[in-house]
Amino acid sequence: MENIYTDAGSGDTLVFLHGFCESKQVWAGFVAPLQQRFRVITLDLPGHGDNTASSSPYTMESLADEVKQRLDELEVKKCLLVGHSMGGYVGMAFAEKYGHRLRGLCLFHSSALPDTEEKKASRTKSIDFVERHGVTSFVNPLIEPLFYEGNRDRLQQEIEMMKEIGRQTPQAAVVSALAAMRDRPNRAHVLREAKYPVQFIFGKDDTAVPLDKALEQCHLPDYGTALFLGKTGHMGMFERTAETQKALVKFAETVFELVS
Structure with a gap:
């Protein structure tokens, strides 16, 4: 069971949730320096990933x-719970059910809003495609567009790593995740009612969480901060590592100072 999580460092606790067709591996390099200051x-x-x-x-x-x-x-x-993409959707469900367990919440290229009808239809088509053609045929063209076009050449290693992670995701998990994302409810009210600080990290060139949807929600919490990154797609932990690390550390320090 130990393989399904990593736990390093000491002090106040940060918990990271990965996105769709990802694993904890996407956070490995990003969290390494944070372990010097936090658990x-x-x-x-x-x-x-390793969670079978x-x-x-x-x-x-x-x-x-x-x-x-x-x-x-x-x-x-x-x-402090940090959720990337689908991990943020899980984080919103966690916040709704177990908000008393949160010091803070970071939506890392994610959203409290539901899928549009168009997006729901696209998820349904993707389920059909995966069931007919398999995971590899679905994942291979999925990953590169998540990165801003101008970042793709320098991040080919990260793109290939993510493709490999995605290809290893069982078909049943891919189908189940697609349906769960499609059917998730609007949780904007959770942001409005949040008793803890909320941080938003958005890429201005993110096709998965478009800028207009980002702007719809970042003003909702009583205590919220937002970071908008130009020339950045959906993968800020790779595309803008230093900037997103710095923003998250500053947010975490503020979060834990508020309750110290």
Whole structure:
């Protein structure tokens, strides 16, 4: 079971959730320097990475329950939760069910808003494609467009790593995640009602979380901060590592100072 998470460092706790067809591996380089100042935990969600738990149909709510169970096992009472993309959707479900466990929440290229009808239709088509053609044919063209075009040449190694992670994701997990993302509800009210600080990190050239959707939600929390990054797509941990690390550390220090 130890392989499904990493747990390093000491002090106040940061928990990182990966996105769709990803694993905790996407955070490895990003969190390394943070472990000098915080306790840092990265998790593999069910059906992803080393977490071979059943990838039968799940929801964002059931994934949030899995995260809560893991934090209980690790004796984490409260944390700053950082969710990338689908990990942010799980983070929003966690915030709705277990908000009392949060010191803060960071939506890292993610959203509290539901899919548009057009996006829902696209998810359904993707499910059909995966079931007919398999995961590799789905993943290979999926990854590169997540990066801003001007960053792709210098980040070919990271793009290939993500493709490999994606190809290793079981078909059942890919299908279940697509359906869970499609069917997730609007959780804007969770941001409005948040009793903890919320940070948003957005790429101005992110096609997965368009700028207009980012602007719709970043003003909702009583205490919120937003970082907008130009020439950045959906993968700020690779595209703008130093800037996103610095912003997250500053946010974490503020979060934990508020309760110290």
